[in-house]
Amino acid sequence: MSQTVSDFIVQRLHQWGVRHIFGYPGDGINGVFGAMNRAQGKEGEIGFVQARHEEMAAFMASAYAKFSGQLGVCIATSGPGASHLITGLYDALLDHQPVLAIVGQQARNALGGHYQQEIDLLSMFKDVAGAYVMQASSPAQVRHLIDRAVRIALARRAPTVIILPNDLQEEPYESPPRAHGTLHSGIGYSAPSIMPREADLDRAAEVLNAGKKVAMLVGAGALGATDEVIAVADRLSAGCAKALLGKAALPDDLPWVTGSIGLLGTEPSYNMMMECDTLLMVGSAFPYAEFLPKEGAARGVQIDIDAGMMSIRFPMEVGLVGDAAETLRALLPRLKPKSDGAWRQSIEADVATWWKTLDGRAHQPAAPVNPQLVAWELSPRLPDRAIITSDSGSCANWFARDLKMRRGMTASLSGGLASMGAAVPYALAAKYAHPDRPVIALVGDGAMQMNNMAELITAAKYWRSWRDPRFVVCVFNNEDLNQVTWEQRIINGDPKFEASQRIPDVSYSRFAELIGLRGIFVDTPQLLGSAWEQALASEMPVVLEVKTDPEVPPLPPHITLQQAKNFSLALLKGDPNESGMIKGAARQVLETILPGKQ
Template sequence: MARTVARLIVDALSELGVRQVFGVVGDALNPVTDAIRTTEGLEWVGCRHEEAAAFAASAQSQLTGTLGVCMGTVGPGSVHLLNGLYDAAKSHAPVLAIAGQVPLAELGSDYFQEVDNDALFSDVAVFRATVTSPDQLPQMLETAVRNALGRKGVAVLTVPGDLGERELTTDRPARFSLNAPVSRPDESAVRRAAELLDRSERVTLLVGEGARAAREDVLTLADRLAAPMVLTLKAKAGFEGHDNPFQVGQTGLIGNPAAAAALDDADTLLLLGTDFPYRDWYPEGRTVVQVDTEATHIGRRVPVEVGLVGDTGATVRDLLGHLADGTEGARDRSHLEKARERFDRWRGGQARLADPAHDRSVVGRVRSALDNRAHDIRPEALAAVVDRVAADDAVFTSDTGMATVWLSRFVEMRGERRLVGSYNLGSMANAMPQALGAQCLDRDRQVVAFCGDGGLSMLLGDLMTLKTHRLPVRLVVFDNRRLGMVKLEQEQAGLPEFGTVLDNPDFAAVAEAMGITGIRVTDPAELEDGVRRAFRTEGPVLLDVLTNPDEVAVPAKPTVEQGWGFAVAKMKEVVRSHGEPSGH
C-alpha cells in the first residue's frame, strides 16, 4: 500500500535516528503530527512558541552533529521559527524545518495566513522548496536532508495543508547516503606552513570549535611549538580543563589580559578551526597560518600568509609530520611559560572576586561602597558556586549578554561538559529553549541554563514545556533587573543608562505557579545553600538570584576611552533627575 506524504516524511525522520520533533501544532501540520503520534520512538515536543522549538532543535544538532527537526504551521507559525533557524544557520547546525502552507489550490492567491515560505527563508536556508506533488517525494526530502547535513545548515521543506494526506504512487523509501568526507590541504601548502612555524620564535594558537574533534592532535602540536593556546568561547568545551597545560582562556570583550597578551606577543598566529570575527582583537603585522574546512573562511578576518583548507585533525597530523622534531629540545618555551604565568595570576584575582565573602574584606567593603551599595549577590560568586556544584558532564547553555560573560570566566568546561549558546547570532532568549532541546537528548544528564532576566522573560511561556515534559533543567537566573550588556555598552560610550531597567516579577514565584520548583536567593550568605538545593531537587528547577546590576566586566584590554566614557556615564547617572525611576 502506498504511503502518504506525511507518513513518508515521518518514517524517514525515524530512520535517520531523529528522536524528537519540536513545534506548535496547527491545521497545515495535522497529517504530519498525527503520523508522529503513531510512530514508536519519535516524540512530539509541543512548545509554546515556535522560536523555542527552533532553538531546541538547533541545540540538539550542535550537541550531536546530527539532524535537528522543528515544525511550524502555516503563516505565523512558520514566521516564528525564523530567529531560531537563523541561530542554527549561524552556528552551522544541520536543522530540517517542516513548514505548513495554505492548500495547494490557494497558493499565490493571498489566502488567509499565506506567506511565501520560499522567499521568507531564502536568506537563512541552504535549501528550501515547496512540495506541490506527492511524487516529488522522496527525492525532495532526500535533497533537503543532504543539504542540511552536507552543508551544515538549515533546510526548509514546505508542505501545503492538503498535501500531507495524499498518497504517493511509489513505495520507494527515502534513501540517505551520508558519509562525511575528510579533506586534506595541498602537500606543498603544508610544507610551507611547517617552514614558517619552524622559523617562528613565538607561536600562539587561536583554537575554535572546529578543532574539538582533534583535541589530542592539537595538544601535541601546542607542545611541539611551545605555544600558548587562546580559545574561542565555543572551544571552551573540549580544550579547557586542568589537563590542558597550554590554554590561557579567551580573548575579546569577554576575555582576559593573558590571552590578549599571548596574541600580541606572538610573531606567528596559527588559527585552527575558528572564524573568530572580531578584527580589533587580532594583532597587526603578524604572520598568520589558518586551518579551516571552509575555503571562504580563509583570510576573511585577518590577512593570512598560508591558508590550509581541510579537516583540522588531518591537517594538524600532516603538519606534525613536517615540523622539526621537538625532542631535540631546541624550542624556547619562555613565550608559553610567560602566558601561563599571566593566566594563573589573572585566575587568582578572579577567584578572589568570586568569593562570597569578598565584600566583607577591606577591599571588598571599599568596592561595595562604589558599585554594590544594596549588597546584592555578585554574579561572579553565583557562577563560581554553580561551577563547583555542577556535574563534570553537565551541558551548559547561556543567554547572550552578561550571563555568557560570567559563564566564560567562572565556569570551567572540564571533563565531558558541553556548551551551547547563541554565540554567532547573539540572540536573546536562547538559553532556556536550548536547554530544553539538550535535556530531551538525555533526561538523566544534568543540563544547566545560565539565563539573563531579559532573555528568560522573552520566551517565558516555554517554562511550561519543561514542566509538561518533566525535563529536569536547572535554570539559573542572573536577576539584575537590567539588560546588563546594553547597560555596560551605554556606559562605556559615555551615555547614561537608559531603557535597560526591567520591572521583573519574582521569577521563582512564577515558576511555582507553573508547577516548577522555584528558589529565590537575595542574601549572599544563602547563595551556596540555594545553589546546592537547586541541584539536588528533582525535576525542573528555577533558581532566581538577585545579582548586582552595577557589576562591571573589564575587557581583556581596557582602553582609556572606555574608562573615561564609563566615568562620564556614571556622573550623568548621579545627576539624573530625582523624579526619574532608577530601577533600584
C-alpha cells in the same frame, strides 16, 4: 488505509535517523502531525517535543544539532508559525549547524489569492535557508525533497526548509514513476575525510616552526580535536585561547589555556595575542579583529573545514582546508619542538595571576550578590559530564570567564547570532541529545521575561521522561538589561536609559514552584554555594534565582582610552545609578591593579 504523503515523510525522516522533532502544531501542518500520531508505538515512531513557541523550537533544533552532532528538525504551521522559526534558523546558519525545518502552507488551489496565512515562504526563507528551500507540489516529488534537504543540511552544516501545502499532505503517496522528468533519490550520508594537500601542510609547518611566540585560537571546529590541539600546542610551546563556541574544546586546568577571547575574554588571551609572533587558528569564526594580532605583527596559519571562512579575520599566510583533528594529526610530525620555554612560561604565569584576579573580583562586595560569584561558586561544583548553556547578555561574561571547563563537559550558546532567549531551549535540547547528563542554563532576567519563562513549562511537561532529572536554570535577577546598559555607557558614552533598560522584578523561583518545579531564591552571597549544591542534588528541575548587582561592570580584558572617555561622559551626563556605577567599576578596576587589597 493507504499511505499519505505525510505518512511517507515521517517514515522517510525516521529512515534518515530522525528521532526527535521540535515544534508547535497548527492546521497548516496537521497532516504531518496526524502521520506522527499514527506512527506512535510502531517501528517508524518519531518523538515530538512541543515547545511553547516556534522560535524556541528552532533554537532547540539548532542546539540539538550542536549537542548531538546529528540533524536537528523543527516543524511549524503556515503563516506566523513559519515566520516564527526564522530567528532560531539564523542561529543554526551562523553557527554552521544542520537543521531541517518543515513548514505548512495553504492549499495549492488558494495560493496567489491573498488567502489567510498565505505568505511567500520561498522568498521568506531564501536567505536563512539558501542552501536548500523548496515547496512541494506533487506526491512523487516529496521523496527527493526530503532526501536532498537532509543530505544538504548535513553536508553543508546549514539549515534547509521544506514547504508543504496542507492539501498535499493528505494526498495518497505515489512513488516517482520510472519516466523522463522524474527523480529517484536515496537515503544516506557519510561525511568525507577532508584534508589539505601535503605541500600546504609543509608550508604551514614552516611558518609555525619559524615562530618563537606561537599563540593558538580554537573554536567550535576544534570540539572533537582536544587531544590533537593539546599535542600541537605542546609541540609548539604555545598558549591557547578559546572562542566562546570552543569553550569546551580544552579543559581549563591546563596552565597554558588562557580562556575566552574578545569583549567577554580574559587578559591573558588579550596579552598573548598582542605579543605573539605567530597565530594558529583552528575551527574558529571569532569575529573581532581588534583582539587578534595587529596585521603585520604576526604570521598566520588557519585550519577550517569551510574554505569560505579562510583569512577573513586575519590575513593568513597559509590556509589549510580540512577537518581539525585529521589536519592537526597530519601537521604534528612536521612540527619541531621549541627549545626555549620562556614564552609558554610567561603565558602560564599570566594565567595563574588571572585566576587569582577573577577570584578577587568575584568576592568583591556587591548589592546584594556579585554576579561573578554566581559562576565562580558553580565552577568547582559542576558535575562530571555537565552540559552548560548560556544566554546572551552580561551572564555570558561570567560564563565565558569564571567557569572552568573539565574534560567531558560540553557548553554552548547562540554564538554568531548572539540572540537573547536561547539558553533554556538550548538546555532542553541538550536533555534530548543526552538525557543521562546534568544540564545547567545561565540566564539573565531579560531573556527570562522575553521567552525563557514559557519554556520552563516545557521542562515541567517532559522532565519525568529524562534518565537524569538534574536540570538547573540559574536566573541573574538584576532588574536591568545589563549588557546593553553597560554598552550605552562604555560604547556610546550615554547614561543608562531607564525607560529602555529597567525591567520588572519577577519572582522566577516562585514561578517555578507554581508550575511544579523547585524554586530556590538567594540574595545573600554566603548562601550561594549551598544553594548550588541543593540545586545540583535535586531530583527534579530547579530554578535558582539570584538577586544580583547590576552595577558590577562586565569589563573587557583591555580598557581603551576611548572607553574610559565614554565612561566619564556617561557620568557627566548624569547616570541614574551614578553612585553604584562608580563603586562597582572602581572595585573591579582596583582589583585588577591591587588584587585582594580592597
